[in-house]
Amino acid sequence: MISTQLVVVGGGPGGYAAAFLAADLGLSVALVDPEANPGGVCVYRGCIPSKALLHVAKLVDDSRHAKAWGVEFGEPKIDLAKLRDFKNAVVGRLTSGTGQLVKHRRVQYLQGYAEIADAHSLKVSLASGGVESVQFEHAILATGSLPAMPPMLKVDDPRVMDSTGALELPDIPASLLVVGGGYIGLELGSVYAALGSAVTVVEMTPGLLPGADRDLVDVLARRISQTMKSVLLETSVVKMAAEAKGIRVTFQRAGANAQGGAGTDQVFDRVLVSVGRRPNSKIPGLDRTQVQVDQRGFIMVDEQRRTHEPSIFAIGDVVGEPMLAHKASHEGRVAVEVIAGENVAFAPRAIPAVVFTDPEMAWCGLTEAQAAKENRAVTIAKFPWAASGRAITLDRTDGLTKLVIDPESERLLGVGLVGPGAGELIAEGVLAIEMGANATDLKLSIHPHPTLSETMMESAEVFFGQATHVYRPKRAR
Amino acid sequence: MTDFNLPELGENIAAGDVLRILVKPGDTLAKDQPVLELETDKATIEVPSSLAGQVKEIKVKPGDKVKVGQAILSVEDGIGASAAAPKAAATPAPAEAVAVATSPAPAKLPKAAAPPPPPEPAPRQDKVVDISRGARAVAEPVASSEFPPAPAAPSVRRMARELGVDINQVPGTEADGRISVEDVKAHAKRLLAGASRGVGGAAPVTSVELPDFSRWGEIERQPMRAVRRKTAEHLSAAWATIPHVTQCDLADITALEDLRKKYTKPVEAAGGNLTVTAIAAKVVAAALRVFPQFNASIDFGADEIILKKYVNIGIAVDTDRGLLVPVIRDADRKNIVQLSVELSQLSEKARTRKISLEEMQGGCFSISNLGGIGGTYFTPIVNAPEVAILGISRARMEPVYFKDGAPGQSPVHGAFVPRLMLPLSLSYDHRVIDGADGIRFLRWVVQALEEPFVLALHG
Numbered sequence: 001m002i003s004t005q006l007v008v009v010g011g012g013p014g015g016y017a018a019a020f021l022a023a024d025l026g027l028s029v030a031l032v033d034p035e036a037n038p039g040g041v042c043v044y045r046g047c048i049p050s051k052a053l054l055h056v057a058k059l060v061d062d063s064r065h066a067k068a069w070g071v072e073f074g075e076p077k078i079d080l081a082k083l084r085d086f087k088n089a090v091v092g093r094l095t096s097g098t099g100q101l102v103k104h105r106r107v108q109y110l111q112g113y114a115e116i117a118d119a120h121s122l123k124v125s126l127a128s129g130g131v132e133s134v135q136f137e138h139a140i141l142a143t144g145s146l147p148a149m150p151p152m153l154k155v156d157d158p159r160v161m162d163s164t165g166a167l168e169l170p171d172i173p174a175s176l177l178v179v180g181g182g183y184i185g186l187e188l189g190s191v192y193a194a195l196g197s198a199v200t201v202v203e204m205t206p207g208l209l210p211g212a213d214r215d216l217v218d219v220l221a222r223r224i225s226q227t228m229k230s231v232l233l234e235t236s237v238v239k240m241a242a243e244a245k246g247i248r249v250t251f252q253r254a255g256a257n258a259q260g261g262a263g264t265d266q267v268f269d270r271v272l273v274s275v276g277r278r279p280n281s282k283i284p285g286l287d288r289t290q291v292q293v294d295q296r297g298f299i300m301v302d303e304q305r306r307t308h309e310p311s312i313f314a315i316g317d318v319v320g321e322p323m324l325a326h327k328a329s330h331e332g333r334v335a336v337e338v339i340a341g342e343n344v345a346f347a348p349r350a351i352p353a354v355v356f357t358d359p360e361m362a363w364c365g366l367t368e369a370q371a372a373k374e375n376r377a378v379t380i381a382k383f384p385w386a387a388s389g390r391a392i393t394l395d396r397t398d399g400l401t402k403l404v405i406d407p408e409s410e411r412l413l414g415v416g417l418v419g420p421g422a423g424e425l426i427a428e429g430v431l432a433i434e435m436g437a438n439a440t441d442l443k444l445s446i447h448p449h450p451t452l453s454e455t456m457m458e459s460a461e462v463f464f465g466q467a468t469h470v471y472r473p474k475r476a477r
Numbered sequence: 478m479t480d481f482n483l484p485e486l487g488e489n490i491a492a493g494d495v496l497r498i499l500v501k502p503g504d505t506l507a508k509d510q511p512v513l514e515l516e517t518d519k520a521t522i523e524v525p526s527s528l529a530g531q532v533k534e535i536k537v538k539p540g541d542k543v544k545v546g547q548a549i550l551s552v553e554d555g556i557g558a559s560a561a562a563p564k565a566a567a568t569p570a571p572a573e574a575v576a577v578a579t580s581p582a583p584a585k586l587p588k589a590a591a592p593p594p595p596p597e598p599a600p601r602q603d604k605v606v607d608i609s610r611g612a613r614a615v616a617e618p619v620a621s622s623e624f625p626p627a628p629a630a631p632s633v634r635r636m637a638r639e640l641g642v643d644i645n646q647v648p649g650t651e652a653d654g655r656i657s658v659e660d661v662k663a664h665a666k667r668l669l670a671g672a673s674r675g676v677g678g679a680a681p682v683t684s685v686e687l688p689d690f691s692r693w694g695e696i697e698r699q700p701m702r703a704v705r706r707k708t709a710e711h712l713s714a715a716w717a718t719i720p721h722v723t724q725c726d727l728a729d730i731t732a733l734e735d736l737r738k739k740y741t742k743p744v745e746a747a748g749g750n751l752t753v754t755a756i757a758a759k760v761v762a763a764a765l766r767v768f769p770q771f772n773a774s775i776d777f778g779a780d781e782i783i784l785k786k787y788v789n790i791g792i793a794v795d796t797d798r799g800l801l802v803p804v805i806r807d808a809d810r811k812n813i814v815q816l817s818v819e820l821s822q823l824s825e826k827a828r829t830r831k832i833s834l835e836e837m838q839g840g841c842f843s844i845s846n847l848g849g850i851g852g853t854y855f856t857p858i859v860n861a862p863e864v865a866i867l868g869i870s871r872a873r874m875e876p877v878y879f880k881d882g883a884p885g886q887s888p889v890h891g892a893f894v895p896r897l898m899l900p901l902s903l904s905y906d907h908r909v910i911d912g913a914d915g916i917r918f919l920r921w922v923v924q925a926l927e928e929p930f931v932l933a934l935h936g
Contacts, residue, residue, distance in 0.1 A: 409653070
């Protein structure tokens with residue numbers, strides 16, 4: 001039997017960040033996860049392996065594009081086994097790193113599945129066999145999320161994959177259908193498209209990346225429409241059946257049903273279902289505590305990430321959107337500080353979101369769409385990358401930087417970016433918003449030339465109608 | 478009526494898709510005001526109007542494909558020529574730069590006539606807030622009730638939380654009202670100072686900038702004791718919040734003094750001291766029954782006056798630690814002997830520091846007798862949250878004019894008679910007690926002291 005001050009259930013980026021901070025603060029900590037090392041979906045089956053593959057996809061695309069610059073490489077030859085090894089090596093290196101950190105910090109690592117006994121104890125069915133009971137003062141539930149698989153899309157055939165299956169790179173299918181135009185589908189679809197698959201994306205709503213600002217999505221959609229075979233919007237998959245030659249998929253356009261129109265059929269070698277993720281809150285024994293789960297399956301927590309059971313906290317995907325690793329890590333650290341007796345809360349002003357397609361898309365803080373929904377009066381300042389010297393040298397002038405600004409205080413409320421490297425650039429926006437920077441601050445901070453980061457500064461200049469590289473006089477008010 | 482046609486937008490841009498229409502029929506359109514958002518294969522652009530006037534009809538809708546020259550909307554009293562070449566077309570520039578030039582700018586969207594509804598508050602359930610939201614919104618920040626959010630860095634916000642300060646209430650002193658760590662600390666200090674003063678929270682014990690007194694001679698600095706500090710804060714608050722009126726009068730206690738001397742011994746036997754203060758406590762307790770508005774407190778928060786159905790009298794006691802006010806409970810239900818005994822005990826406890834906090838709380842009215850030392854009149858400060866206080870000074874022999882002779886003597890016309898006169902000062906809170914009631918109360922006290930039968934009659 002183990003007696004510990006804190007037990008963390010789930011070793012993803014939220015769980016292990018929490019466990020490590022708790023150890024650094026001098027608490028005794030146990031960390032429970034089914035994998036051999038901490039990392040969770042993010043490192044094993046999510047952010048990290050997909051980024052390794054997207055890096056390669058970008059290289060392939062660039063090598064093709066280089067022809068326009070006078071450099072020709074010929075058609076790339078893809079050794080799928082070696083690519084898979086590279087991806088696995090990336091994952092292996094990162095997870096052995098977190099494993100080392102567990103040892104250095106003397107975190108008690110329990111490989112296995114937890115079942116909660118009551119508000120102060122749980123049992124772990126160990127991967128090595130046997131059961132270990134753990135007495136704890138506090139617990140943090142960080143069980144994450146799972147790919148959603150609606151029953152209608154559930155086909156018992158290995159050719160119908162979720163994101164985990166697609167990351168395994170079983171083969172390069174001649175044709176691939178991606179169901180769902182969210183970030184996971186677009187990222188993995190891009191990988192397969194670069195490797196040579198004819199990729200079709202089907203999305204139920206009128207646009208890709210629902211919820212994000214349309215002007216940013218438009219830039220991404222234009223390029224996607226070139227790399228993918230086709231993008232079907234306002235279209236649902238009504239039937240999927242495994243056949244010898246592939247997966248037969250029946251589509252239906254929105255409104256077609258009302259007109260009595262029949263769906264259209266198409267056969268794909270493989271199908272990737274990426275219609276979202278659902279919280280993994282079905283933790284055995286959770287009903288033996290006062291922890292409450294809402295209708296969508298999220299564990300309910302307060303601003304300190306405490307559940308209805310005072311000794312139990314919860315963080316990450318299992319407590320709510322956005323389901324992002326960096327949000328989970330931050331929440332994990334907040335929960336630990338609360339447990340350590342600090343009066344702190346999870347109160348970010350800007351959580352960045354990045355879509356690692358080509359071009360990348362990133363945003364943080366208030367979006368224009370959200371402002372419109374909430375009837376907030378905001379001023380939008382945009383700087384098109386066509387006016388950026390750096391973007392022109394990259395032969396990528398399709399990008400866009402935009403600022404969402406409070407017209408009264410001129411304070412920065414949100415940032416949206418689309419273009420190569422947007423994911424790196426967004427961090428400046430996060431810092432600016434968190435620090436309460438206004439448009440003048442951004443304008444007066446010297447940005448290095450020639451870089452894409454200048455577009456942040458020049459967007460602020462656009463706000464004042466004084467951008468060096470955009471002629472756009474301030475309108476008379 | 479004039480039509481506004483889609484102007485030339487730049488080289489190689491012949492058409493575009495309407496994304497959004499930014500005006501509606503009836504709007505007053507200004508020249509250069511953006512009227513629609515157009516998506517071209519180069520960029521998404523806002524199209525400014527070349528006309529001014531009232532929008533009559535909008536001829537396109539979102540999703541329409543429009544060509545250069547196509548009518549977008551019609552304007553009544555159109556000012557400015559639709560034929561005039563729009564700026565963008567007139568600017569010779571490469572295609573990309575043109576797209577840029579007609580591209581986004583900080584355009585104020587036309588405001589809707591009705592004020593926007595306030596955003597819905599976050600749903601609360603007990604102390605646990607459900608912050609999860611629809612699966613579609615990917616990266617919105619946790620909703621904040623204040624908009625725009627307070628301009629403070631995360632470290633400053635965290636400190637505010639730790640100090641129990643609402644960051645949205647902290648005035649920022651840095652450029653553009655940004656809030657610094659010092660601002661949060663200063664605000665917390667102000668809050669603490671306000672809280673310790675209790676009622677009202679106004680009236681800070683101000684620290685006036687002091688000259689260097691040692692320039693004029695030797696000085697000594699002593700730490701301010703807790704009692705002194707508390708008294709200072711309490712009296713500053715009372716003085717600053719209560720509009721005081723002090724009403725004075727004289728009581729002829731010649732007869733009372735004879736009685737007091739006569740009954741000194743039996744009271745001493747009971748363990749008390751038959752003092753003017755003890756007798757005054759009995760008289761005031763009876764007076765509070767007759768004038769209930771003097772046994773009250775004001776609750777401004779509730780817009781109510783609280784009337785107390787019990788009579789507890791506080792007696793100011795001079796101690797080496799400073800002024801203390803022990804409280805005699807239910808003074809109206811005790812006789813003068815009991816009051817004398819209790820007062821002796823409480824005074825002794827106060828002087829020997831054995832008095833408990835409990836024994837100094839719950840007073841309804843205070844009496845301060847400085848007559849043992851001297852003085853004629855003074856202006857006592859109401860012991861908030863009470864509403865009145867009686868000050869007693871030293872009684873002395875005075876010549877008093879009696880038209881019909883002194884009491885108990887044969888009538889003599891127009892005689893000055895030596896009488897023992899007691900100066901009384903009643904301070905009251907003018908917010909709840911009118912001047913006429915003030916003097917009525919004091920006259921009642923004077924009469925009861927002059928003719929103790931009044932106590933039995935009305936008290």
